[in-house]
Amino acid sequence: MDDHHKEPFRLHLPEFDQLHKKLDRRNFLTKTSLGIGAFALGSLIGKSAFGKMASAASPVLTLEDEILRALPHFAPKAKRVVFLFMAGGPSQLETFDYKPKLVNMFGQGLPDSIRQGQRLTSMSANQSILPVVPSLYKFNQHGKSRTWISEILPHTAQVVDDLCIIKSIYTEAINHDPAITFFQTGNQLPGRPSMGSWVSYGLGTDNKNLPAFIVLISKNAVKDQPLYSRLWGNGFLPSEHQGVQFRSGKDAVLFLENPEGYDGADRKEMLDYLAQLNQLQNEPFGDPEVDARIAQYEMAYRMQTSVPEVMDISKEPDEVFDLYGPDSRDAGTYAANCILARKLLEKDVKFVQLYHQGWDHHGGLPSGIQKQCKDIDQPTAAFVKDLKRRGLLEDTLVIWGGEFGRTVYSQGKLLLKDYGRDHHPRCFTMWMAGAGVKAGISYGETDDFSYNIVKDPVHVHDFHATIMHLMGVDHERLTYKFQGRRFRLTDVSGKVVKDILA
Helix, strand or coil: CCCCCCCCCCCCCCHHHHHHHHHHHHHHHHHHHHHHHHHHHHHHHCCCCCCCEEEEEEEECCCCHHHHHCCCCCCCCCCCEEEEEEEECHHHHCCCCCCHHHHCCCCECCHHHHHHHCCCCCCCCCCCCEECCCCCCCEEEEECCCEEEECCCCCHCCCCCCCEEEEEEECCCCCHHHEEEECCCCCCCCEEEEHHHHHHHHHHHCCCCCCCCCEECCCCCCCCCCCHHHCCCCCCCCHHHCCEEECCCCCCCCCCCCCCCCCCCCHHHHHHHHHHCCCCCCCCCHHHHHHHHHHHHHHHHHHHHHHHHHCCCCCHHHHHHHHHHHHHCCCCCHHHHHHHHHHHHHCCCCCCEEEEECCCCCCCCCHHHHHHHHHHHHHHHHHHHHHCCCCCCCHHEEEEEECEEEEEEEEECCCCCCCCEEEECCCCCEEEEEECCCCCCCCCCECCCCCCEEEEEHHHHHHHHHHHHHCCCCCCCEEEEEEECCCCCCCCCCCHHHHCCC
């Protein structure tokens, strides 16, 4: 008998017989009444909506089942996504949004005609004047696109013709927690599924030995603003779709390795036994979390072999480490995580998210942002180059950016070499590269103060809708019913930014 015709593994133990017999009266009536009702309904309607004879033996698919069966809605341009998230809010004024007219306005108050009474944070609301401060750094044009890039991003300047720089992103949230939650989940309040979880739920995985959604956090970043596991959580989606954090060090994934003193020889047998217990619980109750738990146990078993192999970057050739920079040999740094992200993409992981903290520069911005850019500039550019030379960039979407931007005015000290900038949700800059987006373009414009958008605004919901579109998903059709309402990543708005699509 070949492998395809073997009986499925099942333990025949007295405990299972006992559990089968212990169906209470309510469960018995529920199961039998549903069976009789389904049989009667089948005889009345004849064929179901799916063209098959309805019966108790052929369960009717739920709307969720039908939603997933329809995916992808059209041919995807991107097979996988990597989001390089700069937590804290990078200043667009020091990086990509060149404003030369500000040089002659140092110290002058922000004109009321520009501010237009817009909301300020509590950190600068009491300032008698909002003094305009230009960037300390020089900008130069680079590439065939002649795009203006700050001098503190020299390596990013080398790949500018591969980037689609969007200067007109905006959000409503003005403080970190709601802003970063909004960018990760599409809502300012905690509890919604993260973007990676939606992708995992809708599109599944192309590698059964690794999670569809993996998270990496830089160990060499300033921990100015906290990160929470709910930012990559599954919310109300089945828990198998939550992001799995991979860490540097001995235990890459918590609780994955066998306990001390246990060789794991009978682990598969134990998991099969546990799966049967879970299945017995699932039959009377139909709780999707039981299915999720079974899948997670099986995934953990397979990851015991797959994770050590993918986490080991020591076998990379020297030229790879040279490309990504000196930090890349130190596991857990942003540079090393970029190499790891490339390896995960090669393994067809659907969604990889790197978090790099330290961009919240309310003071000491010139030296602070210079250090941040030194940490991420070479590895980020190397990542784009590496994907491109391996043929991965053409079907991988790379995203760079944070939760909001920074103000043109200084918060606190008015010193050209020691200024800070407050939070600014009205406009900020992000970039995309790779699958399905135009390369070597800048999209959207801000005013001379980088304070208001004057052309082609892109809301966070629009940004999410565009990402889903590139993955082959109509963002309005990927929904999930929870507490009586159907939810989606883009809530009740969002439109695809078609002008940046290749």
